[in-house]
Amino acid sequence: MATSPAATTTTPGTNSELNVTIAIADRALTADETTTVTFTFTRPVNGFDTRDITCANGTLSALTPDANRTVWTATFTPTANTNAPSNVINVDLAGVTDNAGNAGAGEVTSANYSVDTRDTVAPLFLSATVNADQLVLTYTEANTLDPAALSGSAGFTVSSTGTAITVSSAVVNATAKTVTLTLSRAVTSSETVSVSYTKPTSGAVVQDAAGNDAADLSSQTVTNNTPNPAAPQLITTADDRPQVREQENVLLQFSHQENPFDTSHGPAKTDFTVLVDGVPNVVTDIVMGDTSAATLLTLILTTPVQHGQKVTVSYRDSTLNDGNGIRDTAGNSLNSILTTEVVNKLEDRRAPELITTGDTRRPKVTGDQLVLSYEDSSNLQGRTFADNAGFTVSTTAGTTITVTGAVVNSTAKTVTLTLSRAVTHEETVSVSYTRPAAGHTVQDTANNGADDFRNQAVTNNTPAAADTTAPVINTAVVNGDQLVLTYTEASILGLDATNTAPATAYAVSSASGPAISVNGVTVNAADKTVTLALSRAVDRNEVVSVNYTKPATGNNVLQDAAGNDAVNLTNQAVTNNTTADETAPVFLSAVVSGRSLTLTYTEASILGLDATNTAPATAYTVSSASGPAISVNGVTVNAADKTVTLALSRAVDR
Structure with a gap:
């Protein structure tokens, strides 16, 4: 198939932030050709399907998006027997939204493409048979023959090993693609017959509906189906x-x-x-x-x-x-x-066989109804089971599923399982069957029981439910320098881990320690969590709160996979799971100045020393190698500086 350079065109709507480019791989389409159409959006979109597209003289297949939902492709099939040099594809942006729910506006029109799928292939002779005085020629033709009446012999001649034969008339069957000749006499079963055709110079000829003339034939062998009444x-x-x-x-x-x-x-x-x-x-x-x-x-x-x-x-x-x-x-x-x-009167000795291929009959589930189709030369025994009938269903997501009932349709040869809950659109489901040791089983009317099977994949036809509920904060927990926000979200797709709010959208406050900033944000879609990387570790006894303010512009906000934005958080309480401090303060230095002696300690906790429950003055003694005795009159603890200042009874000489 010859392919011309891809054509692209871009037309912005009134919402200038949502544009699309349409590229047509081949813009000169002929019979039996298809081409790929690519729609490229300026950002991820939702709700885009063939209802938003109109195209002339052809049809589009279902649209396939890439992982980011910015590039969508479809196959364009031109209409048969069409000659149209000017055609375009239009996209109505009103039905398309971005992740923030903003709808597009206006239409986008592709570059021109041409369609010429007219039939240019002549009918091709396939076979000829004769029975008595009726000789039938069959043609191969993509469409139909021209039904116009033929006159006289229509250009056909017939030869035989018997006496001479002429063609009395010729009749075209357009849909069967045959020409039936009535002969001047009946052919006997022992004759060898041939047929020739020379296209008449005037009048109707053998041709297809598009006007392509059949080629001449010369001494074409004819299969003789005339019976011999004396033969067996x-x-x-x-x-x-x-x-x-x-x-x-x-x-x-x-x-x-x-x-x-x-x-x-x-x-x-x-x-x-x-x-x-x-x-x-x-x-x-x-x-x-x-x-x-x-x-x-x-x-x-x-x-x-x-x-x-x-x-x-x-x-x-x-x-x-x-x-x-x-x-x-x-x-x-x-x-x-x-x-x-x-006539086939053989007994049925084959068990019903589960059909696992084909789009229409392989196992499939919609909501809480799972349908299994069987292949069998007999009908199934129609039954209704009040239990699982030997079937079990597994899922990779969601809560456990049990089978609460089963109905066998005899003539349709199906078993419909009713499940304990409806399957969601996102789930991957499989089904197994173990023939019960007692009681009724799935079997045909010849009493052949269906065989066991394990973990058979099930096509999930459950439509995706429209998710309009925003994620809701459930818990906030801090441990060291990691603060985790956990959300409640109905969809198993969870949060949007790509288009999320930046670190600047969050603020963490401490009631007692130094300021805390947020250095990074990590979203786990499946766990529905947001983890904030803090600028410092939180102490075990700190009281911490967190705020979230949705950015005023752009798509990067905290939201679920369906684009529902989470609400702001104001002074959200945070559970502090930071482990206990079990390391004692360590003496670092001692400095005396006049009547003050300051002891400085090393302490990992940002809360520092305990300034309330501290030792009395009598716990300390100060000695001088040369001067009068020194007593300690008072003690002052500075928690944040991690110092202990002793008030001395006299000034220490320099």
Whole structure:
């Protein structure tokens, strides 16, 4: 497929912050072509689907977004048999919102693309058959033939090994894509016939509905389906009609007519076509024989036939007049057997089989209803179970699910499980089955019980519920320099970990210690938590509170995955889980100046020393190596400075 350079166009609406670019990979589309259309938004969007898009002379598939929901793609399929040089794709931004809920405005129009999918391929001859005086030519054609009436022989001539034949008339069946010739006489079963076609120079010709003329034919071989009334004839009525025996055998019974089978010149195995449910089943051997009532022919098949399968048989002598085939001892040959249904009365011995593929019949759940479809040649036994019937359901998210009931639909061959709760759109679900040891089981009308299966994936068709509830603060806990805010949020998708508020939106206050700033913010979407990295560790005994103020502009706010903004927090109490201080203050230095002696200690806690419950003056003694005795008259503790100042009875000399 030739691809022209992608075309793009951008048209802003009145909301200048939400724009989109439309790129069409191939802008010159012909028959059997498709192309990719890419919609690129200036920021993540929600609610964008094909209802927001109009396109001329074609259809769009469902839209597929990237992980950021900024780039959306779809496949464009042009309308068949169309010639339209000027077309555009439009996007109505009114139905599209960003994560903050801002709706777009106006329309965006793509660059022009052309569509020319007219049929330019002529009908192609496929086959020709004759039965008596009716010769049918079949054509291959993507659409239909032209139904215009043909006149006279319509350009056809027929040759035969018998007496001369002319074409009396020709009739077109447009939808069947056939031309039926009525011959001047009936063809006998032993004749070899051919047909030729030369397009008439005037009048109606064989062509398709688009006007493409069929090509001429020269001496095209015609399959002769004219029966020989004297040859053996397949019996297709009553109990002697074709039937399956012992799975591998197809039994065909023929009337004697005048003579029995010529078993020494039998048909070729490849002359028979046996279809089982539409699939060829190769004939590996042929057994021919006679009884007093009929002539028998048994086809031995490669693959055993099962109960309920549809079987057909047809026959065509591929080498007419070579002395072999279905013929009697007098040489009367049966040229062909048209497709004939074979009676299948085999017993059903196969268990119902769970269907695990296909969009419509694989296991699927919607809300609290889980539907399993089975493949079986018989119907299922219709039943209603008041318990789990042997089924269990597992989920990767949400609370435990149990099966509270099961209903079997006999003719639809389905089992519908009622669950203890509705499944949400986001859940991944699987189902298992263990046939109960006692009681009723899932089985068909032939009493074949369904087999066990384990952890079968289930397609979740539960629609996504519109989340309009903002996350709500649940707890605030600090431990050291980590303050964690935990939110209650209904959606299992949790918080938005990408478009979140910056550190400047938060403020942490302490009732006693030094100022605290917020250095970083980490959002865990699944845990629904916001962790603030603080500028210092909080002491065990500090009383801390936190504030959150939603930024006035931009998309970066604290919100859930659906874009619902969390409300502001004002002096939100914080539980302090910082571990206890078990390290004693350590003496660092002592300095005396006049009548004051200051002891300085090293202490990890920012709360410092205890200024209330401190030792009395009598606990301290001060000695001088040369001067009069010194006593301690008073003690002052400075908690924050981590100092103890002793008031001395006299000044210390320099």
